Amino acid sequence: MVHKILRLPDVIERVGFSRSSIYAFVENGTFPKPVQIGIRAVGWLDSDVDDWILDRIEKSRGIDHSLASLKTSGSSEGGSK
Numbered sequence: 001m002v003h004k005i006l007r008l009p010d011v012i013e014r015v016g017f018s019r020s021s022i023y024a025f026v027e028n029g030t031f032p033k034p035v036q037i038g039i040r041a042v043g044w045l046d047s048d049v050d051d052w053i054l055d056r057i058e059k060s061r062g063i064d065h066s067l068a069s070l071k072t073s074g075s076s077e078g079g080s081k
Helices: 008-015 019-027 046-060 065-077
Strands: 035-038 041-045
Touching (some): 008 019, 008 041, 008 046
């Protein structure tokens, strides 16, 4: 698997939040932490940002993967009575 590191301008473009909002989310644990890529440089793994975006979408639409997987597995096991 190839990982791409996104710099802050790319993260801002992807998520639509300001720099200060992103760092506030990082501080309170609701956004992925950046990785150190240099002495004074950080970036975010694109997969972490993508996962965060998908999680936000799922939460806003009320999707729960644990329930969805139970419904899927349950319907295939004993669907006919």
